[in-house]
Structure formats: C-alpha cells, structure tokens
Amino acid sequence: MSVQRILIFLLAALLAACGKPEPIVIGFIAGLSNRTTDTGEAARNALTLAIEERNAAGGIGGRPLQLLVGDDGQDAATAHQAMQALIRARPAVIVGPYTSAMADVILPLADAAGVVVLSPVITAMHFVGKDDMLIRLNRSTRDNAADYARVLAERGLHRLAVAYDVRNRAFSESWLAELRSQFPAYGGEVIAAVEFESAADTMFSEVAARLLETEPDGLLFIANAVDVARLAQQTRKLSPNVPLAAAEWAASEQLVELGGQAVNGLLIAQSHDRTNEAPRFTAFRDAYRARFQRDPGYSAIASYDAGIVLFQALERRKSGQSVKDAVLRHGPYPGLQHLIEIDAFGDSTRPIHFAEIRDGQFVLVR
Structure with missing residues (x-):
C-alpha cells in the first residue's frame, strides 16, 4: 500500500472516530x-x-x-x-x-x-x-381478578353485575373469566355480564339499565377511564347509591377528571402507591x-x-x-x-394497591 493510500485510510478512520456515535x-x-x-x-x-x-x-x-x-x-x-x-x-x-x-x-x-x-x-x-x-x-389478569374477588367479597358485594369493553376483548374477557373462576371461592357470583364496544356513540344509559335490572349488590366496569366515567354517570342517574368498582385499566387521572361526583366511592386497584x-x-x-x-x-x-x-x-x-x-x-x-424480577418466559409482577375515589382523589384503602 502506498504512503498516500495509507494516509487516506488513516484520515478516514480518524474522521469516523470523531463522528457522532450511532444512536x-x-x-x-x-x-x-x-x-x-x-x-x-x-x-x-x-x-x-x-x-x-x-x-x-x-x-x-x-x-x-x-x-x-x-x-x-x-x-x-x-x-x-x-x-x-x-x-x-x-x-x-x-x-x-x-x-x-x-x-x-x-x-x-x-x-x-x-x-x-x-x-x-x-x-x-x-x-x-x-x-x-x-x-x-x-x-396477570388472574392475579388481579383474584385480589378483586377477595376485596369485593370483604365489602359485602357478592352478587356482581359486570360491563366489559369488547374492543379490548383480549383483556376484558380474560379478566372476566378469571373473576368468574375465582369469585365463588369467596361466596361471590357474577350474576350478569353486559358487553359493549367503546365508541363515542355507545349508549351507556342502556348498558347501565341492563346491569341494574338484575338487582346486584354492586357493579364492576372492565373498561378504559373515559368509558368508566360515562358508565358511572349513567348509573348514578338510575341508582345513586349502588356500589361501583372498576378494573385497574381505568385507574388514570382522566377517570376523576371526567367522572366528577359520579365516581365518588368507586373502588379501583392501582399498580403503584401514590403516597410513596x-x-x-x-x-x-x-x-x-x-x-x-x-x-x-x-x-x-x-x-x-x-x-x-x-x-x-x-x-x-x-x-x-x-x-x-x-x-x-x-x-x-x-x-x-x-x-x-423477570422469569425465563419474560413475565414479571407488581404489587397491587386498592384505592377508593373520594372528592376527586385516589385514597388508598388497602
């Protein structure tokens, strides 16, 4: 290799070394x-x-x-x-x-x-x-539904009516199946399950009416925060005092922002401790x-x-x-x-914390 070629090679290497590293x-x-x-x-x-x-x-x-x-x-x-x-x-x-x-x-x-x-x-x-x-x-939904089954039963809610969003069917049906499987161990029963598809024009008043006609101890919503807020509002028009709960999917700040007074008292689990x-x-x-x-x-x-x-x-x-x-x-x-900690299948877990919405705040109850 000629001296000129060696110099060109070294210069190119130097410029490459001085360039920005690849992101x-x-x-x-x-x-x-x-x-x-x-x-x-x-x-x-x-x-x-x-x-x-x-x-x-x-x-x-x-x-x-x-x-x-x-x-x-x-x-x-x-x-x-x-x-x-x-x-x-x-x-x-x-x-x-x-x-x-x-x-x-x-x-x-x-x-x-x-x-x-x-x-x-x-x-x-x-x-x-x-x-x-x-x-x-x-x-997993099995872990979460088991904890919900226990806590709901401890609160005296044994006859539960459930509304669930089939637009996220993979989650909502898995969650509901696990609840149905584990609730009986605590003396509980899902007496009604009403499916709906999340959309701006969904008739949540009809969903709420179908849930309440079964005369349940309480209602559980498996849906996102926007839809849980709307379900709670329609439910409160028909039954102001029926106990409400929602699956952890809805536990975002938007739930209290949109739900207002209708979500007061609603029970929901969270994957973190807000008071930490x-x-x-x-x-x-x-x-x-x-x-x-x-x-x-x-x-x-x-x-x-x-x-x-x-x-x-x-x-x-x-x-x-x-x-x-x-x-x-x-x-x-x-x-x-x-x-x-992550296992060989790439699965992990988290602690769970139950909260109740009180005056626009998530208040830990266990």
Missing part, C-alpha cells in the same frame, strides 16, 4: 389518537423523560438513545402499519403496547422480526408463560411534574420502570448477546417502587 433506536407504540390517549400520552411522556435523563448522563456506552413513536390508534390496521414502520427502523426494542388487543396485533410481527416488545402493562392470560419476543412488566415518599419515586414524580405539568399515572410509572429495565440490560449486555437474553439475565432491576 440506539428505541421504538414506542401506544394509543395516541383514540379513547385511551390518556394512558398512551402519559406512557410516552415518561419514556421520553427517562431517555432524556439517560442521554444527559452519557447514553449507553457513549451512544445516545433515540425515541421513535408509533400510534396504534386502538385499531388493528393502524397498529399493524405503525408496527411495521417501527420494525423498519431496526430498533433495539419496542416499548408497548398498552392494551392486550393491540398486543394480539403487533406481537406476531415482533416475533417474525425478532424484535423485543417490552410491555409495561398488559396482563391477559394468553400472553403469560410464552417463549416469545414479549417481556411483560405487570401482573421514597427518594427515587419522589424525584421521578417531581421531574415528571416539572416537565409535563401534571402528575404521573400508572402507565407513566410503569413506562419509566421499562426504561430502567432497558437501560440496565443494554448497559450490561455482552458482545453477541441478544437484547432479549440481556433483559432476562441482567436483572433484577430497581424499579421506582419495587424490585423488578
């Missing part, structure tokens, strides 16, 4: 243009904050993190298109989705492409115990408030935890190790409120 692409997919935008936007905000903080600290091995956002619209065709676009960007991982119905759509695409899907919140039983590209950071004053959690809460001018809800907290898991796994990942294997092997992970 690590992190995909994100959630509902950002539909009736569950509250959870999707809060999740995106929290992951954005986590990435900003990590980049300010030097990224991963000197490489910055780049967030690419996809909107599933809570619609199968939209989710399919958004997921394909994310996969083409060759992300290290995709954080999301935030409903089980959308997981049904995007997981086959992730499996085919070999891309890890890190979901902070999905719970449906048919995602549990599977050797696939999905990693879950939440409890541990320094790690309060630092996140304060940073989130400063950045987005609102409190973080459950999807925000779970998504920030996903960032914690992802960053530690990528930082400790060995040469040639897949991202999935890194996530499975390099825990446990120090979540905001609990230690996150």
Whole structure:
C-alpha cells in the first residue's frame, strides 16, 4: 500500500472516530389518537423523560438513545402499519403496547422480526408463560381478578353485575373469566355480564339499565377511564347509591377528571402507591411534574420502570448477546417502587394497591 493510500485510510478512520456515535433506536407504540390517549400520552411522556435523563448522563456506552413513536390508534390496521414502520427502523426494542388487543396485533410481527416488545402493562392470560419476543412488566389478569374477588367479597358485594369493553376483548374477557373462576371461592357470583364496544356513540344509559335490572349488590366496569366515567354517570342517574368498582385499566387521572361526583366511592386497584415518599419515586414524580405539568399515572410509572429495565440490560449486555437474553439475565432491576424480577418466559409482577375515589382523589384503602 502506498504512503498516500495509507494516509487516506488513516484520515478516514480518524474522521469516523470523531463522528457522532450511532444512536440506539428505541421504538414506542401506544394509543395516541383514540379513547385511551390518556394512558398512551402519559406512557410516552415518561419514556421520553427517562431517555432524556439517560442521554444527559452519557447514553449507553457513549451512544445516545433515540425515541421513535408509533400510534396504534386502538385499531388493528393502524397498529399493524405503525408496527411495521417501527420494525423498519431496526430498533433495539419496542416499548408497548398498552392494551392486550393491540398486543394480539403487533406481537406476531415482533416475533417474525425478532424484535423485543417490552410491555409495561398488559396482563391477559394468553400472553403469560410464552417463549416469545414479549417481556411483560405487570401482573396477570388472574392475579388481579383474584385480589378483586377477595376485596369485593370483604365489602359485602357478592352478587356482581359486570360491563366489559369488547374492543379490548383480549383483556376484558380474560379478566372476566378469571373473576368468574375465582369469585365463588369467596361466596361471590357474577350474576350478569353486559358487553359493549367503546365508541363515542355507545349508549351507556342502556348498558347501565341492563346491569341494574338484575338487582346486584354492586357493579364492576372492565373498561378504559373515559368509558368508566360515562358508565358511572349513567348509573348514578338510575341508582345513586349502588356500589361501583372498576378494573385497574381505568385507574388514570382522566377517570376523576371526567367522572366528577359520579365516581365518588368507586373502588379501583392501582399498580403503584401514590403516597410513596421514597427518594427515587419522589424525584421521578417531581421531574415528571416539572416537565409535563401534571402528575404521573400508572402507565407513566410503569413506562419509566421499562426504561430502567432497558437501560440496565443494554448497559450490561455482552458482545453477541441478544437484547432479549440481556433483559432476562441482567436483572433484577430497581424499579421506582419495587424490585423488578423477570422469569425465563419474560413475565414479571407488581404489587397491587386498592384505592377508593373520594372528592376527586385516589385514597388508598388497602
């Protein structure tokens, strides 16, 4: 090789070394243009904050993190298109989705492409115990329904009427099946189950009337925050004092904002303790408030935890190790409120906290 060629080679190598390091692409997919935008936007905000903080600290091995956002619209065709676009960007991982119905759509695409899907919140039983590209950071519907069955029975609610949203059928039917299976052990019975499809023109007054005609001890709604608020409002017009409960899916800030007085007394479970004053959690809460001018809800907290898991796994990942294997092997992970341990199937769990809405606030009751 001539001296001139050697100099050109060395100059090219030097310029490459001085260039900006290639970013690590992190995909994100959630509902950002539909009736569950509250959870999707809060999740995106929290992951954005986590990435900003990590980049300010030097990224991963000197490489910055780049967030690419996809909107599933809570619609199968939209989710399919958004997921394909994310996969083409060759992300290290995709954080999301935030409903089980959308997981049904995007997981086959992730499996085919070999891309890890890190979901902070999905719970449906048919995602549990599977050797696939999905990693879950939440409890299962079996876990949650069992706790609800016990708490509802302790409150004297043994004859329950349930309304459930079939637009997120993968979640709602799994949740209802688990409740029906476990409620009898506590002397409880689901005496009526009324399905509806979430939409702006859904006749919630008719759903409420059908539930109440069975003369139940209480009503349970398996639906998003917007629809639970509307169901509660229609129910209160017909029966002001019937006890209400909702599945954990609805436990966002939007529930109290939209529900008003109608959701007072409603029982709901949450995956975090809002009263927690541990320094790690309060630092996140304060940073989130400063950045987005609102409190973080459950999807925000779970998504920030996903960032914690992802960053530690990528930082400790060995040469040639897949991202999935890194996530499975390099825990446990120090979540905001609990230690996150992930099993060989990519399943995890979280504590659960029951709250009652009182005067526009979630008040822990157990």
